[in-house]
Amino acid sequence: MSEIAEQARVVAATNAAGAPPTAELHVDGLRVSVEGKPILDGVDLRVPVGQVHVLMGPNGSGKSTLAYSLMGHPKYQVTGGAASFDGQDLLALTPDRRAKLGLFLSFQNPIAIPGVTTVNFLRAALRAQGKELPAREFIARLGEEMTALRMDASFRSRYINDGFSGGEKKRAETLQLAMLEPRLAILDEPDSGLDVDALRIVADGVLRIMEKSEGRMGVLLITHYYRILENLTPDRVHIMHQGRIVDSGGPELAHLIEREGYDPYTTATSPPGTEVSRP
Amino acid sequence: MTVQAHELTKDYKFGFHDVDVSVFRTEKGISPEVVAAISDHKQEPAWMLKFRLKALEHFFKRPMPNWGADLSGINFDNIYYYIKPVDEMGRSWDDVPDSIRNTFDRLGIPAAEQKFLAGVSAQYDSEVVYHSIRDDLSKLGVLFSDCDTGLREHEELFKRYFGTVIPPNDNKFAALNSAVWSGGSFVYVPKGVRVDIPLQAYFRINSDNMGQFERTLIIADEGSYVHYIEGCTAPTYSNDSLHAAVVEIIAEKGAHVRYTTIQNWSDNVYNLVTKRAIAKEDATIEWIDGNLGSKVTMKYPSIYLMGERAHGEVLSAAFAGNGQHQDAGSKCIHVAPNTTSNVVSRSISKGTGRTSYRGHIRVLPKATNVKANVRCDALLLDEESRSDTYPYMDIENPDVTFGHEASVSKVGEDQIFYLQSRGIDEVQATALIVNGFFEPFVKELPMEYAVELNRLLALSMEGSIG
Numbered sequence: 001m002s003e004i005a006e007q008a009r010v011v012a013a014t015n016a017a018g019a020p021p022t023a024e025l026h027v028d029g030l031r032v033s034v035e036g037k038p039i040l041d042g043v044d045l046r047v048p049v050g051q052v053h054v055l056m057g058p059n060g061s062g063k064s065t066l067a068y069s070l071m072g073h074p075k076y077q078v079t080g081g082a083a084s085f086d087g088q089d090l091l092a093l094t095p096d097r098r099a100k101l102g103l104f105l106s107f108q109n110p111i112a113i114p115g116v117t118t119v120n121f122l123r124a125a126l127r128a129q130g131k132e133l134p135a136r137e138f139i140a141r142l143g144e145e146m147t148a149l150r151m152d153a154s155f156r157s158r159y160i161n162d163g164f165s166g167g168e169k170k171r172a173e174t175l176q177l178a179m180l181e182p183r184l185a186i187l188d189e190p191d192s193g194l195d196v197d198a199l200r201i202v203a204d205g206v207l208r209i210m211e212k213s214e215g216r217m218g219v220l221l222i223t224h225y226y227r228i229l230e231n232l233t234p235d236r237v238h239i240m241h242q243g244r245i246v247d248s249g250g251p252e253l254a255h256l257i258e259r260e261g262y263d264p265y266t267t268a269t270s271p272p273g274t275e276v277s278r279p
Numbered sequence: 280m281t282v283q284a285h286e287l288t289k290d291y292k293f294g295f296h297d298v299d300v301s302v303f304r305t306e307k308g309i310s311p312e313v314v315a316a317i318s319d320h321k322q323e324p325a326w327m328l329k330f331r332l333k334a335l336e337h338f339f340k341r342p343m344p345n346w347g348a349d350l351s352g353i354n355f356d357n358i359y360y361y362i363k364p365v366d367e368m369g370r371s372w373d374d375v376p377d378s379i380r381n382t383f384d385r386l387g388i389p390a391a392e393q394k395f396l397a398g399v400s401a402q403y404d405s406e407v408v409y410h411s412i413r414d415d416l417s418k419l420g421v422l423f424s425d426c427d428t429g430l431r432e433h434e435e436l437f438k439r440y441f442g443t444v445i446p447p448n449d450n451k452f453a454a455l456n457s458a459v460w461s462g463g464s465f466v467y468v469p470k471g472v473r474v475d476i477p478l479q480a481y482f483r484i485n486s487d488n489m490g491q492f493e494r495t496l497i498i499a500d501e502g503s504y505v506h507y508i509e510g511c512t513a514p515t516y517s518n519d520s521l522h523a524a525v526v527e528i529i530a531e532k533g534a535h536v537r538y539t540t541i542q543n544w545s546d547n548v549y550n551l552v553t554k555r556a557i558a559k560e561d562a563t564i565e566w567i568d569g570n571l572g573s574k575v576t577m578k579y580p581s582i583y584l585m586g587e588r589a590h591g592e593v594l595s596a597a598f599a600g601n602g603q604h605q606d607a608g609s610k611c612i613h614v615a616p617n618t619t620s621n622v623v624s625r626s627i628s629k630g631t632g633r634t635s636y637r638g639h640i641r642v643l644p645k646a647t648n649v650k651a652n653v654r655c656d657a658l659l660l661d662e663e664s665r666s667d668t669y670p671y672m673d674i675e676n677p678d679v680t681f682g683h684e685a686s687v688s689k690v691g692e693d694q695i696f697y698l699q700s701r702g703i704d705e706v707q708a709t710a711l712i713v714n715g716f717f718e719p720f721v722k723e724l725p726m727e728y729a730v731e732l733n734r735l736l737a738l739s740m741e742g743s744i745g
Contacts, residue, residue, distance in 0.1 A: 074692060094704070101701035
């Protein structure tokens with residue numbers, strides 16, 4: 001699909017859902033250092049609301065750094081470039097303001113907050129975002145989402161991420177995604193360390209949330225694996241290497257990576273014969 | 280209405296004070312004459328005056344403690360040792376002068392009384408101004424009054440136990456309390472009686488340069504149960520006040536006493552309290568001890584496990600904000616065989632605040648098959664804040680199972696970021712983490728207090744992040 005046709009489809013989709021077509025993540029020449037060490041070296045990216053974009057790349061290419069930087073982790077120093085969502089400069093906002101604007105980050109390895117139950121944590125987050133539900137409705141919704149993610153009811157009163165297994169953490173992150181209904185979900189390896197069944201549950205969960213959002217949510221999915229894409233068909237696939245997006249294309253690009261790995265990017269000076277787009 | 284809100288600090292919402300309506304006060308400073316004047320004013324029996332004067336000698340003799348917190352700011356000559364706010368204690372809130380009643384209204388005491396308390400005592404400066412106990416409990420023989428009334432109306436019972444757990448020469452501040460004590464609570468629960476909802480005493484300092492020296496004596500007879508809750512606040516003044524209470528608890532065979540404290544003094548109060556309990560055969564003592572306020576707190580609730588199979592629990596939580604030092608801890612003395620104790624301490628330091636855990640576990644030679652466990656965790660909110668642990672152990676019997684664990688951690692950038700990424704701002708995020716850290720303590724509180732404590736902690740967090 002050409003860029004123009006793609007844009008037209010997005011506009012049509014978002015208009016149909018009533019969301020403004022401008023709700024889009026813009027990343028322009030973003031440079032980020034961690035403890036003085038440059039990691040991102042000019043990232044350009046567009047993720048419109050309503051689409052699934054996949055970010056792939058070898059270990060250490062800067063994918064998680066991009067995710068953390070977009071959410072505003074203080075350890076990640078922006079040294080150049082720009083990032084905005086829905087026309088608002090993200091880099092000027094604290095992480096909580098970015099969340100209120102509609103961003104969400106699903107953590108690869110979320111940290112435990114001992115003593116804070118999952119239910120209280122979710123309630124605090126919803127309240128903070130002005131999305132508080134009446135108690136009965138909240139409990140009903142929570143129950144629904146937990147059933148969909150096949151989470152035991154005891155999860156509610158467990159301290160968030162405290163003693164959770166890897167799989168439980170991924171589900172808890174997906175549960176938060178479902179409850180908070182962001183406009184842009186950045187999912188940092190929601191599939192890592194999961195067996196096939198758990199992967200399906202998480203992938204189905206994301207798909208369901210996506211469908212429920214009726215085009216009001218965009219997804220930037222960071223993954224190493226092709227497997228999750230069998231459930232979630234991406235609109236665009238971006239390849240990151242050495243802190244830059246070095247290639248972008250349709251779902252077929254993910255297939256190519258599946259077949260050939262990243263060698264063409266890490267060894268060749270120019271990318272292989274797929275389309276190269278620099279937004 | 281005469282209540283004036285003094286917004287001297289942003290964090291502390293109880294810093295207001297009333298105009299002085301006191302009916303009697305001793306002159307500033309401490310002397311045998313002042314002690315005699317207090318005793319005379321209370322029309323006490325001669326033995327009590329003698330007890331007080333003897334205690335005063337101990338007080339003069341004992342040096343200031345040179346360990347623990349810095350007490351050099353205390354000027355004993357600049358303190359009022361006795362201020363009587365009203366002529367008579369009220370049995371109904373209508374009997375309490377408006378300004379004082381308004382204060383307790385603002386503190387939510389009458390509302391709490393109606394909702395979930397079996398009895399209430401409200402002390403204002405040196406005297407209890409309001410007192411009540413549910414009729415059904417009185418009929419069962421439960422006594423709950425201020426300590427002065429206990430002495431007056433039940434002298435024999437009072438005398439049998441008073442000063443037996445904490446003798447006047449125990450330490451300098453116990454000696455001072457013994458010399459000038461006034462108010463506090465006297466509780467007696469007869470054999471086999473279970474007081475299933477809590478009794479509460481509330482201590483309020485109103486006057487500037489005030490010394491509050493309440494005295495509490497709780498006697499739980501065989502097989503009885505009582506939960507006593509103590510709360511305290513004071514106005515914020517530029518001068519320091521002194522609070523030096525003595526609390527004695529006797530749990531007879533098979534009795535169970537739970538003593539809950541939510542200390543929330545303003546940050547000009549030196550809080551130097553001696554609390555000790557005796558647990559006889561099969562008895563249980565629980566100290567649930569929360570320290571949020573004060574300038575300096577030194578308090579180590581103690582349990583003497585005197586009878587076989589006696590059990591002691593100390594669950595404490597301390598929060599030290601800017602300029603505060605919470606030097607708190609516990610002592611468990613295992614005297615009898617098959618006794619058990621469990622200490623859990625959680626402390627948080629913010630800014631220049633400092634928390635210390637000072638604990639003593641002692642197992643005497645005759646105490647075989649003892650189990651003792653201590654766990655203390657400290658959380659630091661920033662680079663400046665400080666926490667220390669001073670565990671002392673004297674194990675004189677090898678037949679003991681003893682565990683000690685301690686940890687110090689910092690509120691992590693990653694925890695804050697995680698919560699922020701969900702839309703929760705930095706202040707709220709810190710408050711959530713802090714509440715979570717105190718959760719083992721908070722879940723032991725009656726629900727109303729748990730809610731209040733979480734709110735107080737949230738207030739303490741405000742302005743903590745620049």
